[in-house]
Amino acid sequence: xxxxxxxxxxxxxxxxxxxxxxxxxxxxxxxxxxxxxxxxxxxxxxxxxxxxxxxxxxxxxxxxxxxxxxxxxxxxxxxxxxxxxxxxxxxxxxxxxxxxxxxxxxxxxxxxxxxxxxxxxxxxxxxxxxxxxxxxxxxxxxxxxxxxxxxxxxxxxxxxxxxxxxxxxxxxxxxxxxxxxxxxxxxxxxxxxxxxxxxxxxxxxxxxxxxxxxxxxxxxxxxxxxxxxxxxxxxxxxxxxxxxxxxxxxxxxxxxxxxxxxxxxxxxx
Ligand SMILES: Nc1ncnc2c1ncn2[C@@H]1O[C@H](COP(=O)(O)OP(=O)(O)OP(=O)(O)O)[C@@H](O)[C@H]1O
Ligand SMILES: [Mg+2]
Numbered sequence: 001x002x003x004x005x006x007x008x009x010x011x012x013x014x015x016x017x018x019x020x021x022x023x024x025x026x027x028x029x030x031x032x033x034x035x036x037x038x039x040x041x042x043x044x045x046x047x048x049x050x051x052x053x054x055x056x057x058x059x060x061x062x063x064x065x066x067x068x069x070x071x072x073x074x075x076x077x078x079x080x081x082x083x084x085x086x087x088x089x090x091x092x093x094x095x096x097x098x099x100x101x102x103x104x105x106x107x108x109x110x111x112x113x114x115x116x117x118x119x120x121x122x123x124x125x126x127x128x129x130x131x132x133x134x135x136x137x138x139x140x141x142x143x144x145x146x147x148x149x150x151x152x153x154x155x156x157x158x159x160x161x162x163x164x165x166x167x168x169x170x171x172x173x174x175x176x177x178x179x180x181x182x183x184x185x186x187x188x189x190x191x192x193x194x195x196x197x198x199x200x201x202x203x204x205x206x207x208x209x210x211x212x213x214x215x216x217x218x219x220x221x222x223x224x225x226x227x228x229x230x231x232x233x234x235x236x237x238x239x240x241x242x243x244x245x246x247x248x249x250x251x252x253x254x255x256x257x258x259x260x261x262x263x264x265x266x267x268x269x
Contacts, residue, residue, distance in 0.1 A: 038105030040201055040232045041067040041090060046099035048085050048255075059085040061255035062099070067234065069200075072227040074243035075236045077252035083236045086252065087205045090234060091124055092116050121146075125194030129206035131186045133178040133193075139165055140174040143193045164192035168222060184215020191222060202226060205236045220245050 048060040059082045067073055077083050088094035089101060092108055101108045103119065111119065133142045143164050147157035165174050168188040178186050187207060194202060204223070208216040220242065227233045227247075235246060243249050244263060251258040 037069070038102070039066045039068050040071075040104055041065070041234075042100075042102040042105075043089075044100040044102075046089065046096045046101060048082070048089065048094070049097045050085075059255055060089070060096070063252075063255075063257060065250065065257060065260065067232065069232055070227070070230050071248060072223070072233045072246045073235070073248045073250060074246035075234065075250050075252060076238060076240070076243040077258075078238060081252045082255040083238075083252055084205055085255075087203055087234070087236050091126060091203050092120050122197055123199055123201060125191075125197065125199035125202045127187070127191055127194050127202065127204040127207045129209040131178070131183075131190040131210075133186055133189055135178050138175050138177055139170060139181065139189045139192075142178070142189055143196050146193060147196055160196055161192070164196040165189070167195060168192045169218070182215065184211050184218055187211060187215065187219055188222070191219070195226075199231075201232045201234070203234050203236075206238070207235065208237065208239070208242055216242070 043063050043065050046060055046063040047058065050057045050059055063082075063086065075083055075086060085094070089096055092103070092111075095109065104123075108116070108119075133139075134145070137145065140158075140161050143161035144157050147160060148154075152160075162171070162174060165171055168191050170185060170188055170192065173181060173185060176185075178189070181189065187210070191207075202223070207223075208219050211219060223233055223235060224245065233246075235242070237243050246263060248260070248262050250260045
């Protein structure tokens with residue numbers, strides 16, 4: 001899981017826009033640089049081949065899809081179908097072997113490392129199945145840590161982290177370390193960390209995979225709320241009940257899109 005590890009490392013170098021978390025998120029504003037209404041995500045014939053020589057794995061075999069600002073999309077498929085590979089490409093943590101990826105209308109393949117880091121750190125929030133929290137730090141410090149790598153003073157980042165934790169219902173657990181929190185609470189800390197930089201796009205890979213049904217419900221309610229506020233949410237899961245909560249469900253099988261449908265039940269747009 002080298003890519004997930006690098007994703008975790010990326011979380012440590014988040015820099016943030018100088019806006020407060022609580023209320024003034026502007027839908028789409030943070031992702032589209034020129035204010036255009038380009039889709040957030042446009043993939044065209046994206047292929048991803050791992051390895052070289054005789055043991056090649058074609059994890060993605062020609063993915064073409066478009067996701068508009070403010071959509072709530074679930075990507076569902078069996079183990080090994082290419083979901084995490086897709087998320088790594090969407091999150092600019094990995095690059096396609098071939099095909100095109102436009103993020104908010106911009107061709108990711110021509111961005112340099114600094115631009116890519118900027119995109120990852122400021123515009124995309126990542127949530128993983130393994131919460132990737134540092135065990136020795138309090139919830140508050142875990143949320144604060146990525147902000148501390150930006151040119152943000154301790155005075156500025158502390159209330160930002162506090163607000164993010166309150167946002168996920170953990171205002172009374174800020175001093176707890178991960179080991180003193182339930183799995184669901186740990187995942188909510190991870191979501192608070194992803195939100196602290198005010199990303200317009202939230203990418204979540206099996207965020208409920210380690211949670212019981214109550215904690216799953218909490219996390220899904222939170223995603224629904226974030227979506228209602230105008231964020232674009234892409235949620236990867238292999239659980240049908242989780243996928244049904246999204247407005248649109250893209251099914252992946254063997255690295256290809258098997259179906260792409262707007263939900264007739266449960267989903268909210
Ligand atoms: N770094 C890698 N090197 C080589 N092959 C890889 C690598 N990462 C993934 N694969 C292969 O690519 C395919 C897709 O993997 P991926 O992790 O995207 O699946 P997934 O849909 O996320 O599965 P799961 O539900 O089990 O998480 C699998 O066959 C996997 O073995
Ligand atoms: Mg996966």
